[in-house]
């Protein structure tokens with residue numbers, strides 16, 4: 001009977017969100033400032049306290065009388081640098097590689113402050129682009145300053161922090177990302193005398209944002225000074241950006257480093273000239289150096305983890321390398337700080353150290369026994385296509401500036417050799433500087449950051465103030481995407497959800513998944529997913545791709561979800577940390593082709609995201625997120641709920657699955673066809689859903705897509721129950737519609753009674769979310785009512801068919 005049915009359609013185009021946006025939740029304003037050195041609440045010293053502390057510091061430094069372990073070129077320019085910094089609030093230091101910028105200038109500034117009797121108000125923050133350099137340079141500076149003063153020096157990086165003992169006479173090395181977070185709770189950097197931005201030429205998105213924020217901090221905090229340092233960047237542009245500030249040139253000293261280009265290397269090795277510089281060739285060059293080169297360590301730059309693993313495997317397979325007289329060390333951003341520090345150790349007598357690194361070893365660090373640098377000439381770069389909204393990670397040629405930095409890792413403590421594995425003429429087509437990251441990545445994260453730091457400013461206006469402004473259309477696009485997922489409202493203000501998501505140090509979509517997962521009481525599995533989407537847990541290399549796929553298949557069982565694979569991999573490993581012995585743990589890693597290093601990093605991320613949820617006031621304590629029996633994990637073993645929450649967070653990242661495709665003029669009834677809002681897509685071979693003859697639902701959700709040869713590949717996906725689509729997606733009004741461009745609506749027919757019941761359930765769920773986002777403190781009071789509702793939802797998901805159309809073929813109207 002016609003009137004017994006209503007047509008239920010869920011609109012993907014009209015994602016106006018739950019209506020949550022309407023009620024603007026006031027900023028989670030930290031009334032109190034945080035001390036940027038110690039992380040404790042900021043308390044300015046009284047005049048007498050400051051005087052006392054300064055006198056104490058002066059005495060301490062005088063009796064410690066810190067020395068300089070070696071004389072460096074910058075030492076002769078100390079007075080010039082200091083007087084420039086005293087007379088101009090911003091100074092650019094143009095110091096050649098190895099002149100001593102990183103290890104000396106911050107210390108000079110601090111020393112001068114202390115000796116002048118102003119130590120109490122002298123606090124120097126030094127940013128580094130990466131964890132490895134922040135940690136290793138802090139160690140070096142502390143070592144040079146000696147045991148009595150080393151407690152004044154510290155570092156803070158993601159997942160690890162050893163700040164100076166106290167504020168006042170302190171030197172803190174930190175990554176740019178950490179300083180951005182500190183700026184949230186202390187925007188004008190009260191209590192900080194100097195911010196030194198090292199390696200400013202790298203032009204990563206965080207550094208560009210930092211420079212824009214420092215311009216406003218300088219206006220608000222008259223005591224703040226900024227020093228920008230680089231060997232290879234465009235100093236004039238930087239100076240112009242800061243109102244024409246002075247540029248101080250510091251000449252360097254490097255031991256001679258002999259350049260060889262591909263043609264020279266081939267000649268030396270007696271090879272033909274048409275060699276492809278692949279993993280085999282790189283391994284051959286390293287073997288050649290080991291056989292014929294002078295003693296000393298080798299540092300080889302490769303584009304990515306897979307290339308490092310490939311070269312490592314090639315080296316280990318060589319007979320020459322079977323004697324154990326070489327020590328091969330991979331160096332990659334996903335290694336823990338401790339594992340990264342292994343590259344600074346000296347090998348045993350007679351052993352040669354070979355470090356295989358990505359560009360993380362390119363700037364700031366000194367590995368003092370490096371004699372040979374091998375440079376493959378490429379690195380990985382994210383490029384974003386705003387048309388398809390897809391990023392691709394390409395291996396591209398480095399710039400001149402990178403070539404100089406890489407070469408500059410040799411010749412620091414002794415003469416060296418640089419093997420550039422590209423023809424000399426390639427230099428002519430390399431750009432002078434790398435393309436700023438801000439011009440080639442999606443901007444959602446940056447827009448959220450802009451909103452935290454400057455809530456009243458339109459994103460387009462805020463981002464027009466950065467050194468290289470992204471296209472206005474790209475910014476507007478990012479704003480629209482954030483509005484689509486309910487993080488920003490129509491006026492570009494952070495919604496209550498957005499306020500919470502802004503506390504999460506991950507992609508905003510993943511942040512939303514995490515916030516929702518706490519509310520749906522399945523937080524630990526989602527923390528694992530968010531961490532694995534940040535860092536792949538599998539031991540992935542070209543060679544063992546097949547093994548990884550098999551391991552994923554086994555973990556997936558019949559879940560049709562790459563996210564459940566992640567969850568099972570991580571939670572299985574965590575269980576063995578408590579219950580298993582070493583042999584069982586090793587066996588587990590081997591059986592599932594998992595990387596121990598990555599899993600350790602993932603564990604660190606899980607803790608960090610738990611802290612973020614606590615800061616966002618979504619959970620009562622960070623540790624509750626990881627306790628299996630906590631309320632926040634009541635439904636953590638409900639697979640359908642996990643998939644539903646993922647959809648709620650990642651929506652509108654939705655894929656429609658259709659069976660029956662016309663290819664090359666023939667209808668293939670059993671082939672699958674996948675489509676998102678932006679057009680047809682294919683499933684990547686890394687996904688467990690690829691090549692499946694049947695899927696249990698006609699809808700998939702996804703997080704990452706990549707572009708290759710003109711096709712868009714979905715890297716990870718999960719089937720979702722259509723009820724989740726009806727009940728959890730951000731919609732408004734009484735019409736729920738799913739439509740994809742160029743196609744008419746997809747309908748599902750329900751009886752009026754069923755629809756009324758579902759609508760009631762949907763309203764109750766939305767009200768629960770709305771209430772918990774706006775008034776988290778009431779969440780406990782409403783806990784049992786919420787509990788019943790979630791249980792009902794779980795029951796529905798578990799006891800209804802996720803692919804009703806499989807039975808009734810005419811329920812879909814095209």
Ligand SMILES: Nc1ncnc2c1ncn2[C@@H]1O[C@H](COP(=O)(O)OP(=O)(O)OP(=O)(O)O)[C@@H](O)[C@H]1O
Pocket residue numbers: 072095096097098099100101102103104140230231363364365366367368408411412413
């Ligand atoms: N850990 C270390 N062990 C031994 N020598 C070191 C160490 N760190 C620094 N040095 C010495 O100090 C010199 C200057 O290092 P520093 O990192 O301060 O230079 P920089 O000017 O910042 O160089 P770059 O721009 O290349 O990072 C090095 O070339 C090396 O001779």
